[in-house]
Amino acid sequence: MATAQDGRIVGVEPHPVDPEPSPLIGNVVDAHRHRSRIKQPYVRAGWLSAGPGPDSRRGSDSYVPVSWSKALDLLAGELSRVKESYGNRAIFGGSYGWGSAGRFHHAQSQVHRFLNSIGGYTRSVNNYSNAASEVTLPRILGPAGGHQVFGGRACRGRRSPPTPT
Incomplete structure (x- = not known):
């Protein structure tokens, strides 16, 4: 709950029924008009x-x-x-780095909804860190459990994955 004075946030309190409010709520007052804010x-x-x-x-x-x-x-x-x-394939809507406190205001969901409204876009799958490990680790350590899918086809045993083109 915010307290405003002369159009400025001067105080915040957690919701009264929140059993474990985050101490980060105290940052809201200063962050709202901080000099680093664009x-x-x-x-x-x-x-x-x-x-x-x-x-x-x-x-x-x-x-x-x-x-x-x-x-x-x-x-x-x-x-x-x-x-x-x-074409719409050239529009990349893959940002996943924006934080949000709620699903309606979840920035990635809003970007995807907007880009779908203009005909679609190319989206990212997974995230950069996990996706990179999925590609590199099988080539370093070998396939997980003796089976791994590369380029849409299953590879067994010692078969090497196809060389990226």
Whole structure:
């Protein structure tokens, strides 16, 4: 439960029936307006001037603040450009790193729902760490239990997995 004063959160208390409230709730007051919080969208200056594509400034370029309206227009334009040029398969909706306290506000679910509403996308499977181990460990340690599936076909015993192309 939040307490506000003059439009600012000044206090938070856990829900009265929560048997084990997290001590992290105390961070809410300071995090809401912390100096490290990004207050508006920013876009890379080189992208604004030259558009998408390779750019030697990438990684060292400055970022320029833009309005929310401008940011939404840029995002909509890029999604349309990629969809029209390459199809929905070229839109990757695989982020899994955003935290959330609830399923409705679960960021990954919201991204997937949105991208499905424009015709679909390419999604990630598993997560980067587990997926990497699933590919590398059988090649280092051998197949688990003598059986492993590589490239959609079962391999038994000492058969090597196909070489990635």
